[in-house]
Amino acid sequence: MRRLSLPAAPTQAGVAPASQWGALKKLAPYVWQWRWRVLVALGFLVAAKVSNVGVPLVLKQLVDALDLKPGDPQAALVVPVALLLAYGALRVSVTLFTEMREFLFYPVAARIARRVSLETFEHLLSLSLRFHLERQTGGVSRDIERGSKAIHSLLNYTIYNILPTLVEMTLVISLLSAKFDGWFAVIALGALAGYITFTVTVTEWRTHFRRAMNEQDSKANTKAVDALINYETVKYFSNEGFEQARYDENLQRLEKASVKSQTSLSLLNLGQSLIISAAVVLLVWRATVGVVEGTMTLGDLVLVNALMIQLYIPLNFLGVIYREIKQSTIDMEKMFALLGQNREVADAPDAQPLQPHGGTVRFEEVRFGYDSDREILHGVSFEIPAGETVAVVGPSGSGKSTLARLMFRFYDVGEGRISIDGQDIRSVTQRSLRQAIGIVPQDTVLFNDTVEYNIAYGRPGASRAEVEDAARSAHIHHFISSTPKGYDTMVGERGLKLSGGEKQRVAIARTLLKNPPVLIFDEATSALDSANERAIQEELKSAARNKTALVIAHRLSTVADAHQILVMEHGRIVERGNHAELLAMDGRYAQMWRLQQSGAEERDVTA
Template sequence: MKPNADGTHSTAYLYKRLLHYFKPYWFRAILAVLLTIPIGALDGAVALALKPYVDAMQVEKSAASVSYVPLVIVGFTFLQGLLNYTSIYMNGWLGYRIMCDLQYELFKKLQTRDVRFFDNTATGTIIQAYFQDPQSINTNILNNTKSMLTRLFSSLGLMTVLIATSWKLSIIAISILLLVLFPSTQIRKVIKHIARATAAATGNVLSFYTETVGGIRVVYGYNLCEFREKKFEEYQRNLFQMAIKGTQAQGWLTPSMHIIASVGIALIIWQGSIMVVSKEITTGGFVSFIAAMLMLYNPIKNLGSSILTAQMSLLAAGRIFTLLDQMPTIVDKPDAKVLEDIRQGITFENVRFSYRSDKPVLQDITLHFPKGKTTALVGASGSGKTTIANLIPRFYDVLAGAIRIDDTDIRDLTQESLRKNIAIVAQDNFLFDGTIRENLLMGNPKATDDQLHEALEKAYLTDFIESLPEGLDTRIGERGVMMSGGQRQRMAIARAILKDAPIVILDEATSALDSQSEAIVQKAMDALMVERTVLVIAHRLSTIRNADRIIVLEEGQVAEQGTHEELLAAEGRYANLYQTQFRQTPSLEVASVGTLNQSLAPAL
């Protein structure tokens, strides 16, 4: 079903979609619904029990003949409370189970989203949509549904009492009831708009929190606390304004309902008094009628807050189903092949790509990365180096041209098999909050202890691990904050060694390190690169002089390519860049990578 013009769905559609999640738990769901019938109906029984009691008091001037009535009322109330507890438990169980199901389904969906989605979406917005919205379904929609059904059956029972007691008074009571409900139908659109604005403001606040946590070192380092506090105050002010608008909307609704209901009660008391005097109704019947009417009106008068809460929940449900219905742009073809091995290498054929339509990044790039060879990419920032690295594992799809492994377009391969054959070591490698062992096994969950130790040796991490009291079971903190930059890089290299992929992408893996750490990491990378097809993106040219081929990029195009010696002899862009770097760091000019490694070997 297509959404409305404003991107929302109808209430009926949302509830229909939600019913799908109740099906696995249909017995509990039906029991929870059935329990609302006696809970609601007992309100009418309590009101009806007052009639014989008051009539007996009026006629006999004694309660002896109906002394059981108070006990009956207490019994009804006790039974209602017991049923209500059971209903609350059932709804709580269903609510949390369905919330977990929705969160799990959304998490699976999140992991199918394109990298571009994460580039363009704030973290707080993702947390709200994929984690908090299912909570809203649990705490609001299900509770409101329970309350709504209970009130429905209560209203039916109470209206039965009203009609059975006096049809004349019932006409007045029901007419007033319709007038009480009228304002709520008029305010729904206003509340819907406020609810959407409140959700957006909440997302901004969540994004600001997550951004602050992730960038706290920058905040401290640049003394940004006061600036960030003012910015946060702006977001809070906007959220406060939306909350106040919601309060105003529901604020006038509740008093208006109270006023209309009060007028109705006054009319019924006036008319009922006349009917009691004329003996059209007994005193007990009148008292029973008034009790039933008050019990009927009371929950309705508080509809304002319920409508706002329900609207917020329905909007959350709409956002959830919109997310679940979205399809990723990068998907496997129905007949996608599994990449078994690489025979020739990787080829870019007239590839064009851009992140934004008005700014091309790669322009008709044609390149070849031979199997078993190391190819280096150099160039200024924005020249397209990292983009090429991101296109090979299909983090993005090309706009034109093709990327082939051997003779097969990577779009004809399954994403899983393609990425299984690629290991990536970046400048800022992500390590998960957990132990060293857990992070390493992400490269190969089935790795043996011998394979783990071999990877640690090749990554020059053995001494570091042995120095830790808990060894491989040491927790490294979120993003590996308990480790140095060089140690994190070597962890990423060890993880890549365990993966044992035939294609290795090194994206400026040493650019953020000092010279000594760089030399150690370079030795670890040398172990990783053996007999593999390697793509190296380098800022420091000292790390790529031994590459089989060096490609110089400029504004998304190939400017030069050749070996280190060929490019120096050509005295072009690479030679200029090389001379510029080594004039700034002359000590590196006379030291090849191998020399650096030999000089630092005792320290390793």
């Protein structure tokens, strides 16, 4: 599918574009791809409008034909029948042409809405970790949902209603000018000008009510999703009432905003109706005077009334169209703002796929900070030779997990360089980089799907046998097989139906199935008991054999046999060497080792 480059939007999702009509310009390239289908459908709609305007003309002829002089009964039997057939044909034509338009255009609107939604979702997945740590899931999902629906409305109302409505109004006013005196056209044009002015003015005034309603709708949805995702935490602290009150606070604001929006809409509808009703009364009065004076026939009176009704319907619809376009552009504001979010980490224009041949990882004088005024890593340098295991230990906040995030290129380094097999990771595509790295994270989050789906996520398309082999390696196959539904067992939202250890083993199986040349174990056994930890450690060692592995650990006993151990404090490597060398140094590592060993002995005595 061909990608479309969209203009940049504000970086804050809540800020409106400089011009709401810019949404139409952004949709134009999508519509252009379907231009021939669109033009044919437009032709059908114009034909429907022409047929619709022809109906009152035939009706006038029919009424005049019935106003016969005495002694001419035969004409009453012939002429009205022909006119009735023409009247019926025009009515059918209106419906036929309208449905042909729908048949041709509806798939176009649906496809464009799908493409924009997909591109927004794709763009969100391409944004940096920083954006996703700051976003609110409920609000973002609601923005996409409203934006997708708005595209349907915007395309239908703009392309296939505004132009035909203008054509129909032009035809009606032209007929009034051609067949009757100039006052008919003056009244019709005056009503049209007053109607449009009133509609635009009031709609602009009530736009901020709609925007406020959308804002509160997103906030309410965010609160609800946040509370449901963190269901267990809510229960732990018995905060159901607090969450309900927080949710209801936003619902009350939404209620007030929606009432204001609906009240202003009622005011708009009433004013539009008054303008049109006044115009109809004036035109019918002029026609009635003409019939009384003998300058107009009874059929002319019927024609004027029918034409004014014909003008009233599209004119009233034009007001609806304008309101809907304004509301749709408001609904699309945040969706296009999401599309305009800058990709903090993007592939270089000439980026090539990573070509791993061994998997040697090298950090060279790497400096990095999540904020420009607070540096986390201070000139970190080390190498993980192909096929070897390097462990990183140290207290919380020393920068251990940051190393993994930088390897995955969730963030770019501030200074220095990270390379795999001599290739700077900033010069290769992010997709190929992440395909070459597997990770078992400390905090495992699973999809609300089956156990098989979550394990197979490591390599989509893997067979059931391959999934089961990975599960056996992660020592979770027996547990899965013991459940009633086996691998078809649903794990629940974020895997809440599984214990911490079970989730961790699913994550290990998922990474083993991926089988990448570079592995990262970020506290991979932190959620396991001692017996399972030892078993899993053996499997992890087996999985890391002949692969490059970075092990981030808190418990030193799990990394004692690593080829090299790095000790980090405050974003710096303060010691490095293997287990024996570090103990011999009798430095920070040796101190941590003695502390943990004494703690383990105390636990054994207590047990």
